[in-house]
Amino acid sequence: MKKIALLITLAVGALLILAAEDFPRWGDAHAPANDYLSPYYIEKSLEETAVPNIVTAVLADYRGYDTMFETTVIFCAGITVLTLLRRTQRKAPKAVRPRPARQGADVILQSASRLLVPVMQIFALYVLALGHHSPGGGFQAGVILGASFILLALSYDLKTMLARLSENTLLRLSALGVIIYAGIGALCLLLGDNFLAYAALKVFGFSEVMAHSHGILGVELGVAVTVMAIMFSLYVDLASGGDLDEGL
Amino acid sequence: MLNIVVMGLMLLGLFFFFGTSVGIVRFPDFYSRLHAAGKGDTLSSILLLAGLALYNLHHLSVDAILVSVKILFIIVFIFIASPTATHAIMDAGYEARVKHWVKRKTPKEPWPGEERRRQERHP
Amino acid sequence: MNWDASLLWQFDVLIITMVILCAVAALTVRDLVSCAIIGGAYSFLMCLLWTEMLAVDVAFTEAAVGAGVSTVLLLGTALHIKRKSKD
Numbered sequence: 001m002k003k004i005a006l007l008i009t010l011a012v013g014a015l016l017i018l019a020a021e022d023f024p025r026w027g028d029a030h031a032p033a034n035d036y037l038s039p040y041y042i043e044k045s046l047e048e049t050a051v052p053n054i055v056t057a058v059l060a061d062y063r064g065y066d067t068m069f070e071t072t073v074i075f076c077a078g079i080t081v082l083t084l085l086r087r088t089q090r091k092a093p094k095a096v097r098p099r100p101a102r103q104g105a106d107v108i109l110q111s112a113s114r115l116l117v118p119v120m121q122i123f124a125l126y127v128l129a130l131g132h133h134s135p136g137g138g139f140q141a142g143v144i145l146g147a148s149f150i151l152l153a154l155s156y157d158l159k160t161m162l163a164r165l166s167e168n169t170l171l172r173l174s175a176l177g178v179i180i181y182a183g184i185g186a187l188c189l190l191l192g193d194n195f196l197a198y199a200a201l202k203v204f205g206f207s208e209v210m211a212h213s214h215g216i217l218g219v220e221l222g223v224a225v226t227v228m229a230i231m232f233s234l235y236v237d238l239a240s241g242g243d244l245d246e247g248l
Numbered sequence: 249m250l251n252i253v254v255m256g257l258m259l260l261g262l263f264f265f266f267g268t269s270v271g272i273v274r275f276p277d278f279y280s281r282l283h284a285a286g287k288g289d290t291l292s293s294i295l296l297l298a299g300l301a302l303y304n305l306h307h308l309s310v311d312a313i314l315v316s317v318k319i320l321f322i323i324v325f326i327f328i329a330s331p332t333a334t335h336a337i338m339d340a341g342y343e344a345r346v347k348h349w350v351k352r353k354t355p356k357e358p359w360p361g362e363e364r365r366r367q368e369r370h371p
Numbered sequence: 372m373n374w375d376a377s378l379l380w381q382f383d384v385l386i387i388t389m390v391i392l393c394a395v396a397a398l399t400v401r402d403l404v405s406c407a408i409i410g411g412a413y414s415f416l417m418c419l420l421w422t423e424m425l426a427v428d429v430a431f432t433e434a435a436v437g438a439g440v441s442t443v444l445l446l447g448t449a450l451h452i453k454r455k456s457k458d
Contacts, residue, residue: 119325
């Protein structure tokens with residue numbers, strides 16, 4: 001059976017490699033993907049949105065729907081893990097042997113993470129705010145923020161971390177991010193334009209171009225909040241097996 | 249002149265990286281391997297990054313200095329994080345009772361300090 | 372195949388070889404914890420590959436999500452299920 005599977009895999013792989021020969025050359029200016037929309041983005045995105053980083057402009061403005069539903073997918077994934085793991089009756093005892101409680105916590109780890117975590121969080125905010133100009137944006141910022149909380153939970157204890165950032169807060173934050181995103185879209189709708197057409201935000205006193213820019217920033221903030229909360233709650237649930245008693 | 253300094257730093261960094269790799273492959277047990285990895289890795293990364301930061305100052309401008317300062321920040325973080333990570337892995341290995349290497353094989357007789365230290369830790 | 376467009380084709384070949392090695396190793400290793408660590412290494416190599424193809428945004432995401440958080444999540448999960456896989 002395994003040999004048949006290997007044969008099939010090899011055959012499909014060979015087919016894929018053969019097909020890859022027909023791809024347009026790497027960096028080809030006349031490839032179909034570069035022919036229709038890309039020149040428009042490259043020429044117009046700076047003057048339409050005042051965002052030098054084309055990736056951010058495309059991600060959060062031209063393709064705002066995509067990013068909104070990506071955020072929703074992340075939210076749904078987090079909620080799914082939560083509902084699957086929390087408060088289920090365990091048939092077998094936990095596979096992880098409970099560690100003997102340390103006599104005195106690990107001072108080196110804790111002080112190093114005390115040094116690192118504030119810098120990580122500031123860096124995450126920097127990444128979020130500078131997504132307009134350099135690689136970065138809401139998603140990366142949210143992941144870095146979540147990673148800083150995970151680092152704290154690793155070096156201290158899951159319980160001390162959850163005492164500061166409880167599960168309820170996490171859930172509310174993860175919903176809040178999606179609400180921020182969809183709320184900005186709905187605000188545009190209320191102001192008489194299309195859903196997520198940031199040009200409608202110019203009633204707050206911006207020019208139309210700056211309205212696009214600020215709309216992108218607000219949307220990225222929503223993405224960051226959701227991703228941060230979901231990443232940490234995923235860690236909390238997966239590492240403790242849903243009991244929220246002890247992490248890794 | 250600057251090029252010579254940069255090349256010196258990077259060659260030194262590569263030398264220490266080589267030493268680290270040899271140490272990881274050749275040392276006999278978990279603890280001594282991590283000893284090689286933790287120290288050599290930190291030092292060689294710092295040397296390599298310092299070389300890069302200097303090399304970046306060829307065309308002196310505000311942007312170049314900014315990039316160099318960012319590289320210096322990375323050096324600081326590696327200097328904090330890498331030894332801490334090594335310490336954490338070491339500690340986890342000690343908690344999991346990974347056997348250490350002894351020169352003469354005397355399987356019956358435990359390491360004299362071992363039990364005492366464990367007693368101190370979990371009385 | 373043409374390599375002229377990329378920065379240095381030697382780097383390409385080196386990184387792709389290591390990516391394939393990591394993928395094969397992650398499939399053959401039985402211990403799930405080692406598998407998670409090798410997955411982290413794989414993500415990091417993919418991040419290098421993206422950087423080298425000048426897709427820095429993708430590389431940043433891959434470094435943060437793939438090599439950072441998902442390794443921790445996989446480790447946390449692997450500790451709660453049976454550690455040795457059967458095949």
